[in-house]
Amino acid sequence: MKRIQYNLIWIIWCLSIFILFSCKKNSAPKTPQDTTTSGSAVIAADSLYKSMVDSEVQIFTTEYKDASISVHYSNEAYAVQSFLNDSVRGIIIGRELDAREVKIFSDKKKYEPRTVRLATDAIAVIVHPKNPVDDITVDQLRNILNGTTTDWGDGRKISVILDNEGSGTITFLRDSVLKGDVMGKSVYVLPKGQSMMTYISSHPDAVGFVGVNQITSFDANANQLFPEKIKPLGISKIAGKRAYKPYQAYVASRNYPLLRFTNFIFDETHKGITSGFASFMASDKGQRIILKDGLVPANAPIRLIQINN
Numbered sequence: 001m002k003r004i005q006y007n008l009i010w011i012i013w014c015l016s017i018f019i020l021f022s023c024k025k026n027s028a029p030k031t032p033q034d035t036t037t038s039g040s041a042v043i044a045a046d047s048l049y050k051s052m053v054d055s056e057v058q059i060f061t062t063e064y065k066d067a068s069i070s071v072h073y074s075n076e077a078y079a080v081q082s083f084l085n086d087s088v089r090g091i092i093i094g095r096e097l098d099a100r101e102v103k104i105f106s107d108k109k110k111y112e113p114r115t116v117r118l119a120t121d122a123i124a125v126i127v128h129p130k131n132p133v134d135d136i137t138v139d140q141l142r143n144i145l146n147g148t149t150t151d152w153g154d155g156r157k158i159s160v161i162l163d164n165e166g167s168g169t170i171t172f173l174r175d176s177v178l179k180g181d182v183m184g185k186s187v188y189v190l191p192k193g194q195s196m197m198t199y200i201s202s203h204p205d206a207v208g209f210v211g212v213n214q215i216t217s218f219d220a221n222a223n224q225l226f227p228e229k230i231k232p233l234g235i236s237k238i239a240g241k242r243a244y245k246p247y248q249a250y251v252a253s254r255n256y257p258l259l260r261f262t263n264f265i266f267d268e269t270h271k272g273i274t275s276g277f278a279s280f281m282a283s284d285k286g287q288r289i290i291l292k293d294g295l296v297p298a299n300a301p302i303r304l305i306q307i308n309n
Contacts, residue, residue, distance in 0.1 A: 036276030038066035043274070044079040045071055045092035046168050048211040049262065052293040053092055059289065060280050069277055077166030083113075083265065089274045090266030094121050094168045094211070097265060111269060116278040118286075119262040119295035122212040122246040123172055125233045126197070128204040135234035135243035138257055142177050144207065147184020152205065159206040160187040161199060169209050172260050201229035212246040216294030224248055224294070252296045262295060 033039060045053045050073050057069045072079075072088065079091045084104050096115060097105070106112050125141065127133065133152055136144075143149040144158055151157050160183075163169050190196060190208070197215065200208045215232065217225045224247055226232055234243030237257045250256040264281060268274045280286045287297035 034270075034272040036271050036273065036279065037064040039273035040068035040070070041089045041272075041274045041277070042070045042072065042087075043090040043092065043266070043277075044082045044088045045073055046076045046079060046094060047073040048094070048168065048214060049092055052213065052290055052295065055289045055293070056277075056281050056286055059285065060277055064276075067273055067276070069273070075164065075166035076168035076171060083267070086267075089268065090264060090278070092118070092262065092264050094260045094262055095171065096261070096263055105267075109267065113265050113267055114275075114278075116264045116266075116282050117261055117298040118264055118281055119290045119298050120251055121260050121262045121295050122251045122256055123169060123258040123260065124210050124212045124215055124246045125235060125258070126200050126208050126210060126215065126230045127233060128200060128206065129228065129231045130204055131231065133233065134231075135236060137236050137239050137243075138177065139239070141235065142179075142181065145173060145178055145183060145187065146181040147186060150184075150186055156205045158186055159203065160184070161190050161196065161203075161206050161208040162187060163190055163196070163209075164192075165189075168260075169211070172258075173209065176258070176260070197227060197230050207233075212251070213294035216248075218292070248291075248294065248296055261298075262290075 053071055053073075057071060061067050061069060072082070074082075076093045076095075079088075079093055080097070080101060082088045083091045084101060097113065102112060125136070131152065132154070140149065145160060149158070162173075162183075190199060196208045196210045200206050212232075215226050215230065217227075219225055226245075232245050234245045235257050236243035242255075244250040244256045246256050246258070251259060264278045266274045266278060281290070282299055284299075287299050290297045
């Protein structure tokens with residue numbers, strides 16, 4: 001009889017321990033699986049796209065409660081280096097990886113990174129509102145950057161202001177405007193702690209360069225507006241042709257010449273959270289966020305209307 005009681009006590013004790021551990025296991029928070037709508041990822045982005053990327057992350061993670069996207073904002077060079085060092089799973093920058101960067105990635109991974117084009121971006125050339133110059137050609141801009149042209153045509157010396165080294169804007173100007181030329185002696189780095197617009201608005205002889213989304217806002221009728229404290233120059237491809245300012249319509253039609261492409265480049269061979277976030281940004285909803293930020297969506301159609309007076 002005592003043996004039976006002992007066995008019952010032993011069984012009850014074992015069942016209690018089993019139930020206790022089962023409850024603890026079930027109550028422990030579960031890590032979301034890495035799918036297109038769940039899981040977590042760390043990416044990096046050029047800080048020029050912060051407002052757009054923040055909006056994309058907010059909407060995506062609101063719709064998909066088990067999704068978490070953390071974004072490190074920096075300059076383009078740092079973002080690319082972080083990606084090649086495996087510090088982040090993806091990057092959002094204003095270009096594709098070059099051949100050297102793709103080789104570094106593929107030599108390590110044995111496959112190439114995936115790229116999704118998000119938008120067409122434009123580099124705006126901005127001056128002080130009182131600057132009498134309204135339009136320049138691409139060749140004139142090249143001569144300003146390489147130091148061949150040093151004044152505005154009336155004796156006022158030109159000061160060229162650029163972001164710090166590593167900026168995607170500098171990469172674009174070197175590759176697409178200078179095309180092998182070197183920067184001139186009148187090129188200066190933007191003082192630390194100042195925005196490009198603030199500097200240009202207080203220096204009448206300076207010229208600066210920003211992403212068009214940084215100077216874009218919209219009125220109640222969805223008309224694109226530029227800040228009154230700066231003036232974007234119209235740019236023509238060749239002398240004698242019409243100059244265009246960086247309005248979305250002229251970016252979409254490719255009439256504005258200083259164009260670049262915003263891409264999401266990521267490392268994922270399966271359909272995980274990074275792929276899901278890329279698909280969301282390329283979807284109709286994601287592309288509408290891009291449109292509202294002042295860029296031209298890569299996939300959503302743009303309706304251009306010509307009004308004749």
